[in-house]
Amino acid sequence: MISVQEALDTLLASLPVTPSEEVTLAEANGRVLAEPILAPFDSPRFDNSSMDGFAVRSDDVHGASRQKSKSLLVAGDIPAGKSASTTLQPGHTMRIMTGAAMPAGADTVVPVEDTDAHGQTGAALPAVVQIFASGGAGAYVRPAGQDFKAGEPLLAAGTRLRPQEIALCAMLGVAELNVHRKPRVAVFSSGDELLPPGEKLQPGKIYETNSFTLCGLVESAGGEAILLGTAKDTLADVKAYLEGALQAGADLILSTAGVSVGSYDFVREAVESEGRIDGWQVNMRPGRPFTFGEYRGLPFVGLPGNPASAFVGFEVFLRPALHKMGGVGAWQRRVVRARVMDTVESDGRESYLRVLINSHPREWQVYLTGHQGSGNLYSLVQAQALLQVPAGVKKIRAKSWVNVWPL
Amino acid sequence: MISVQEALDTLLASLPVTPSEEVTLAEANGRVLAEPILAPFDSPRFDNSSMDGFAVRSDDVHGASRQKSKSLLVAGDIPAGKSASTTLQPGHTMRIMTGAAMPAGADTVVPVEDTDAHGQTGAALPAVVQIFASGGAGAYVRPAGQDFKAGEPLLAAGTRLRPQEIALCAMLGVAELNVHRKPRVAVFSSGDELLPPGEKLQPGKIYETNSFTLCGLVESAGGEAILLGTAKDTLADVKAYLEGALQAGADLILSTAGVSVGSYDFVREAVESEGRIDGWQVNMRPGRPFTFGEYRGLPFVGLPGNPASAFVGFEVFLRPALHKMGGVGAWQRRVVRARVMDTVESDGRESYLRVLINSHPREWQVYLTGHQGSGNLYSLVQAQALLQVPAGVKKIRAKSWVNVWPL
Numbered sequence: 145m146i147s148v149q150e151a152l153d154t155l156l157a158s159l160p161v162t163p164s165e166e167v168t169l170a171e172a173n174g175r176v177l178a179e180p181i182l183a184p185f186d187s188p189r190f191d192n193s194s195m196d197g198f199a200v201r202s203d204d205v206h207g208a209s210r211q212k213s214k215s216l217l218v219a220g221d222i223p224a225g226k227s228a229s230t231t232l233q234p235g236h237t238m239r240i241m242t243g244a245a246m247p248a249g250a251d252t253v254v255p256v257e258d259t260d261a262h263g264q265t266g267a268a269l270p271a272v273v274q275i276f277a278s279g280g281a282g283a284y285v286r287p288a289g290q291d292f293k294a295g296e297p298l299l300a301a302g303t304r305l306r307p308q309e310i311a312l313c314a315m316l317g318v319a320e321l322n323v324h325r326k327p328r329v330a331v332f333s334s335g336d337e338l339l340p341p342g343e344k345l346q347p348g349k350i351y352e353t354n355s356f357t358l359c360g361l362v363e364s365a366g367g368e369a370i371l372l373g374t375a376k377d378t379l380a381d382v383k384a385y386l387e388g389a390l391q392a393g394a395d396l397i398l399s400t401a402g403v404s405v406g407s408y409d410f411v412r413e414a415v416e417s418e419g420r421i422d423g424w425q426v427n428m429r430p431g432r433p434f435t436f437g438e439y440r441g442l443p444f445v446g447l448p449g450n451p452a453s454a455f456v457g458f459e460v461f462l463r464p465a466l467h468k469m470g471g472v473g474a475w476q477r478r479v480v481r482a483r484v485m486d487t488v489e490s491d492g493r494e495s496y497l498r499v500l501i502n503s504h505p506r507e508w509q510v511y512l513t514g515h516q517g518s519g520n521l522y523s524l525v526q527a528q529a530l531l532q533v534p535a536g537v538k539k540i541r542a543k544s545w546v547n548v549w550p551l
Numbered sequence: 552m553i554s555v556q557e558a559l560d561t562l563l564a565s566l567p568v569t570p571s572e573e574v575t576l577a578e579a580n581g582r583v584l585a586e587p588i589l590a591p592f593d594s595p596r597f598d599n600s601s602m603d604g605f606a607v608r609s610d611d612v613h614g615a616s617r618q619k620s621k622s623l624l625v626a627g628d629i630p631a632g633k634s635a636s637t638t639l640q641p642g643h644t645m646r647i648m649t650g651a652a653m654p655a656g657a658d659t660v661v662p663v664e665d666t667d668a669h670g671q672t673g674a675a676l677p678a679v680v681q682i683f684a685s686g687g688a689g690a691y692v693r694p695a696g697q698d699f700k701a702g703e704p705l706l707a708a709g710t711r712l713r714p715q716e717i718a719l720c721a722m723l724g725v726a727e728l729n730v731h732r733k734p735r736v737a738v739f740s741s742g743d744e745l746l747p748p749g750e751k752l753q754p755g756k757i758y759e760t761n762s763f764t765l766c767g768l769v770e771s772a773g774g775e776a777i778l779l780g781t782a783k784d785t786l787a788d789v790k791a792y793l794e795g796a797l798q799a800g801a802d803l804i805l806s807t808a809g810v811s812v813g814s815y816d817f818v819r820e821a822v823e824s825e826g827r828i829d830g831w832q833v834n835m836r837p838g839r840p841f842t843f844g845e846y847r848g849l850p851f852v853g854l855p856g857n858p859a860s861a862f863v864g865f866e867v868f869l870r871p872a873l874h875k876m877g878g879v880g881a882w883q884r885r886v887v888r889a890r891v892m893d894t895v896e897s898d899g900r901e902s903y904l905r906v907l908i909n910s911h912p913r914e915w916q917v918y919l920t921g922h923q924g925s926g927n928l929y930s931l932v933q934a935q936a937l938l939q940v941p942a943g944v945k946k947i948r949a950k951s952w953v954n955v956w957p958l
Contacts, residue, residue, distance in 0.1 A: 299932070307764045307935075311858065357717070
């Protein structure tokens with residue numbers, strides 16, 4: 145019996161990281177940077193206005209109010225995307241748009257709402273403007289280099305790109321990115337009892353479900369799922385599926401069922417015919433039997449066939465594995481503290497229980513979804529989180545604080 | 552000035568829900584059910600074994616142990632997918648695989664590990680088996696109807712489908728689902744200063760970023776983004792983009808910038824030429840100016856042009872809006888309690904601050920990312936959550952508990 149952490153460490157140490165490829169920004173959402181992004185320039189690049197208004201010398205408008213406005217001559221107009229060619233002289237102002245470069249000589253902006261030019265959309269440039277307020281030197285000016293300086297590392301290699309990271313790259317003028325190829329995971333199940341949905345049900349048969357769960361989970365972890373289908377319980381058929389994974393260019397083979405001690409399970413034999421396999425008894429539930437190995441050099445993972453076991457096995461082992469294979473430097477699971485409202489009995493194994501979240505103003509309260517049998521797919525559908533019961537714990541009293549993994 | 556909740560309620564009440572369409576299970580991940588799924592049968596459908604082992608009559612194996620094993624005649628073999636045609640007689644057993652139907656007469660399963668047949672993969676059926684343990688009546692049997700009963704509503708209309716919901720549909724034999732069409736959101740920005748990344752930078756210009764952020768966010772909220780591009784600051788060009796949204800079959804137009812009080816902002820005028828627009832001053836920061844209306848009957852939302860304002864405006868208003876348009880019944884944001892480690896000053900508006908999460912064993916601690924200027928895209932990249940400062944609050948002392956929205 146090995147611990148969950150030991151099994152995970154062994155798995156992560158054995159898996160390769162995918163090579164990199166170039167993609168455009170439009171294709172980069174969710175991908176993982178293969179090289180760092182450094183700032184090519186200061187940001188903002190130049191002092192600029194944070195409001196539509198009038199660029200002024202702060203000394204000229206000191207103490208301005210609605211009762212005691214200051215009158216300035218309008219010496220120019222600086223639309224966004226333009227810059228002034230002359231220096232602002234005392235007693236003068238220039239109209240300026242949000243984002244436009246501050247003219248030399250000006251050190252503050254008066255928002256248009258604080259002038260008598262307010263409400264004149266598209267109007268001609270006035271000759272004189274009345275200023276009703278002043279925020280002092282620096283007000284409504286974004287100074288050059290305030291956000292970051294040229295040369296600063298902004299995004300590390302191994303960063304998974306969200307929309308805001310893509311936008312940052314756009315802001316830097318970077319149109320193509322070097323990212324890791326998505327890890328390709330070939331998924332198959334095995335078992336003579338499994339039918340694809342859509343076919344007519346026959347006595348003693350059930351519809352196959354794990355490949356649907358696993359393909360969706362693979363994609364949610366940044367992988368590309370290659371659905372191979374369901375192998376029959378023969379050595380030849382299972383070998384054909386393993387060969388199919390190789391031909392599809394997979395980085396990992398992920399199989400469910402067919403790895404227990406049953407007489408009709410040929411997956412182990414098929415993998416071992418041209419590779420090796422380790423059956424781990426991991427100190428966890430559900431999902432104890434977990435197999436890891438390689439077939440003709442391609443990493444192989446076998447998850448239990450029960451729906452909840454396969455799901456938990458994926459969350460515990462495969463999700464971190466796919467982030468690692470996809471190039472993420474130090475993936476961290478988001479764990480939330482919650483109060484469990486049921487008394488939980490456990491058998492001392494590290495356990496993952498399906499729970500509902502009731503979000504109170506000041507805490508998350510979680511409830512068991514019902515019976516936690518590993519064949520109970522419906523409880524997975526009800527579950528909003530997994531509650532982690534540490535190894536060695538046999539009882540958690542109601543209202544105790546626990547760790548949950550939101551799903 | 553209206554409250555965030557008031558603005559959100561008005562927006563949500565005005566938006567349509569998309570019609571439904573049929574998709575296959577393979578296409579259904581992330582989609583929203585347009586009709587409920589009822590259980591067509593009990594689950595499990597028949598009493599079945601939860602282990603590979605031997606189906607027995609519990610009376611026959613009562614008190615069995617390694618020291619005092621019970622010997623049974625093997626009367627048959629029930630592979631997964633098969634069922635026994637005869638009733639199990641006293642003193643007999645049948646070999647049974649995980650998931651296979653229990654034979655009549657048997658009321659418990661002895662796992663193969665607890666018999667002398669352990670370790671005989673693919674072996675011929677033994678004539679006699681020694682039983683070393685007994686869990687009592689019902690052990691390792693999943694009774695019919697344990698998970699759900701025929702007719703029970705399993706998935707409500709308005710459920711967003713995760714991999715496990717797809718798997719449940721597969722289990723029910725449902726191969727096609729009636730789901731809402733993804734809401735199509737036409738995204739454009741406007742401003743003469745904006746260049747697409749890849750073009751050579753010119754003085755006073757900046758690269759356009761908001762459309763990258765917004766398209767990615769639209770997809771993360773279950774929408775389909777239609778990127779129209781960047782309109783020039785002319786009435787004709789902005790109108791051409793609005794027409795482009797109509798031609799693209801959009802359900803919503805989402806625009807950034809061009810809606811402030813600036814002289815070069817023609818979006819309002821263009822929308823009003825064939826529709827109406829309301830400029831809301833929402834009591835929030837960043838993202839105060841928010842416009843909502845319609846152009847030739849198509850809903851229109853205008854977000855501020857500053858990167859952080861556009862982002863927060865999306866998270867506060869558009870994310871709930873897209874879930875609603877996409878058919879989700881009662882979408883709820885996941886809010887986590889955290890302890891803020893900096894003292895936070897606010898101006899009384901409902902505020903959304905960018906924070907880093909430091910996950911301690913017993914709590915989340917959050918830190919401000921640095922200056923919270925609405926033009927600071929880099930702080931959005933650093934942010935792992937938004938900290939919500941309620942309206943009316945001007946100061947939050949360090950180490951207070953706050954609500955955060957994980958990003």
